[in-house]
Structures are given as structure tokens and as C-alpha cells.
Amino acid sequence: MPTRQGWLTMFGGIASIVLGRLFGLIELYMVGSALIAAFALGVLIVNRPLPRLAVRRVARPATVGVGEPARVDIQVANHSSVRTPKLTLWEPVGEKGGAPMQLAPLGAGESVSAAYRVPTNRRGVVRTGPLRAERFDPLGLARRSSWLAGAGEVLVVPQLLTLAFPTAGGAGRLGEHLRMKSYGQSGSEFHSQREYIAGDDLRRINWKSSARSTTLIVRETALEGIQHCTVVLDTLAEGYDHEGFERAVVAAASVVAAASAAGIAGRLVAPELDLRGPDVAALSLRWLATVEMGEEVADHSAGGRSANDGLGVLVVVTSHATSRAAVAAIAAAAPEEVVIVISTMVSDGGSRGFMVDATSLAELHNSWSSLVMGRAGART
Numbered sequence: 001m002p003t004r005q006g007w008l009t010m011f012g013g014i015a016s017i018v019l020g021r022l023f024g025l026i027e028l029y030m031v032g033s034a035l036i037a038a039f040a041l042g043v044l045i046v047n048r049p050l051p052r053l054a055v056r057r058v059a060r061p062a063t064v065g066v067g068e069p070a071r072v073d074i075q076v077a078n079h080s081s082v083r084t085p086k087l088t089l090w091e092p093v094g095e096k097g098g099a100p101m102q103l104a105p106l107g108a109g110e111s112v113s114a115a116y117r118v119p120t121n122r123r124g125v126v127r128t129g130p131l132r133a134e135r136f137d138p139l140g141l142a143r144r145s146s147w148l149a150g151a152g153e154v155l156v157v158p159q160l161l162t163l164a165f166p167t168a169g170g171a172g173r174l175g176e177h178l179r180m181k182s183y184g185q186s187g188s189e190f191h192s193q194r195e196y197i198a199g200d201d202l203r204r205i206n207w208k209s210s211a212r213s214t215t216l217i218v219r220e221t222a223l224e225g226i227q228h229c230t231v232v233l234d235t236l237a238e239g240y241d242h243e244g245f246e247r248a249v250v251a252a253a254s255v256v257a258a259a260s261a262a263g264i265a266g267r268l269v270a271p272e273l274d275l276r277g278p279d280v281a282a283l284s285l286r287w288l289a290t291v292e293m294g295e296e297v298a299d300h301s302a303g304g305r306s307a308n309d310g311l312g313v314l315v316v317v318t319s320h321a322t323s324r325a326a327v328a329a330i331a332a333a334a335p336e337e338v339v340i341v342i343s344t345m346v347s348d349g350g351s352r353g354f355m356v357d358a359t360s361l362a363e364l365h366n367s368w369s370s371l372v373m374g375r376a377g378a379r380t
Contacts, residue, residue, distance in 0.1 A: 001144060002043070006140075006141035009035050009141050013039065016029070016035060038141060042141035045137040045138075045142070050084070051079075051082050051083070052079045053077065057128070059153075066121070066123050069117070070118040071117050072118055072154070074114050077109075077110070085135050088100070089101040090134070093127075094119060120156045123157060125153050129152050130151050131147070133145070158249045159253075162365075164369065164372050164373055165259055165261070165264060168181070168311065171373055172371065178226065195218070204218050226312060226313055228266070231269065232325070233269070235271055239319030244345045245293055245344070247364065251358050260281035267280060269298050298325065310336065313337065315340045316329045318342070320343050347359050
């Protein structure tokens, strides 16, 4: 394809030939012929077949968190027996950007490598390629584009906050609530006996042992720990702004990861999604990398829940505690589920259960830690 300079050269050559013939000026005729010959030679040069080039593209890493460094390495090798021309390479990166590279001539069997950084400032799929090569003739009159390699991608997953997972008997009101809940589970087993303390459940008094003692004796049962964690992500667009929804995605990913790290059976529920199983943390990250706001409400109770599931935690990630999604999820919560509501747009709300303020990522981390680890600032 002619360049702008090539078009000017061709039209200039034609004009010179015409003027030379009209006015009988052999010099103009010769100049015009030379320009046309240079243009034709340039077209012939760029249209010669390219030597056989092998391109290898490697993303390091292929999956990366928001804000973490990532790059793509490109290796080009000449697998032919002739020298390659000088090439200008262009690799599209994302929707708008790209990475330009200059490829010097390669001898037979030679190879060269280059690398560029991948933007990871937002979650999603960053598509790379296809890699395009452009060659020019020495005078820059013509160019030709060729595709050297197909497309690739880098998956940018949501940022993960390091969150401690709650435990039955842990610090604070949440831990105490989980401890009391665990006593009511059928899986609790006898552990030891101790003296009665005001506030103990009277049903746990061992009357036979108490008859042989001067005080009441209470049965201590082994606490049944948390058996499962369900995270419900509210994707209703009506309650969020962009930043609030991004915080909701981070919160959902972080809680699922915390449950997985604690060895708890995790589950992520959203409209038309119900992820569970041993790989739920990795699968959740991949899905959350591309999730967008919508118009549907998730129903976590529709996925098949058993009365023998045991003590569980239901984490509702929403815009505000009184949103439609939050009200629906809380109403469908099972008796053995402890509800935690993470609100990304409003710091307080009138919901039963335990509240976590996620109006900023720092506040999300602090509020969750306060709730789970019993520090000052936990709200219920």
C-alpha cells in the first residue's frame, strides 16, 4: 500500500511525464519516469514474501490482581534461511493502547525478545494482539502490513484484602453469637463439665452430677465450628455508583478467599450464578474479574440447601443494608446461618444481623476486623 509520500511521488511522476510530453522537455519526462520507477520498485520490495517468522508470546503472570505488575514477553525467531527486513511491530493492548516495537533485521536462525507492561489499574480481561508487522521500502514510498501472531489475554482479577475469618467462640459479639449458635447444632459433642455460671442455658445442667455436688454442674460441649460460608453479591445497579460496586466486588472476593484459607466450604451466589466446591475461590476470582451491574436479585436459597449443613455464615455484599437484595437474602437465611451485611454505599442501616462498613477499602478492612476480632468499632 502506498504511503502518503508514495502517493505524492506517483502523482508527481505522472504530472512530470505529462508536462514533459506537452512542452517537449526531456528533463521533466526523465524525472517523471524516475519517480514512477522508484514508486513501482518500492511496491515490489514491500510485497516480497516475508521470511518465516515464529512468534512466542508469554504473559507474566497470566492472572494478576488489580494494581499488581504484569508484563508480556514477545520472542521473534527467524526460521528461514534468508535475512529478514527491518520491521515495525505493533501489539494492541487493551481497548485503546498498544506497544510499538522496532525489529532490526534478523539473520537465519536468529531471535530477539522484547517486553512491555500491561495496564492493571482496573479489573477485567486485557486483550493483547494480534501482533502486526509493517515493512517499508528504503524510500518510505510503500508499506505492507502482515499479521505475525494471534491474540492473547491477561486476566486482571479484583484486589484481595487480607481478612480474618470468624470462628465460633472468637472475640467480640460475633464470636459469642457464633458460640451460642454452635451449642444448638446437633453435631455438638460432650467435652467436659464445669460449675454453673449465671446466664448458662438451663438445659445444659447435669442434674445427676449436681446432686452429688454443692453447686450446679453444667455440661460443656465441644463447639461445632462454622461449616460453610455463603457470599451473596448484590449486582443491582440502582443502589451503586461505580466506586461502590467495585468495593462490593473486592469485598465478595476477599470474603470467599478468607473462607477458603480457613478451610471453610465456600459459595458465591449472584444472579444466574452459584459457585461452590473446592475451587470456588479461584473460580470466583475469574468470574468477579468481569462481573457488571445488572437488574436482577440473587436467591441463595434456591441452590439446594440441606438442614444438615450445620452452622454457617451468610455474607450479603450490597449497596446499603435495606436494599432489595439484602432484604431478600436476609429473609431467606436459614436458622443456622449468621448474617453479616457488608454495605458499600451507606455506613449504617436498619438491618438485623451484623454490619460491616465498606464505604472505603480501608474502612472495609477495619470494620471487618473489628467485627471478627472484637476490637473497638464493631457494630451490630
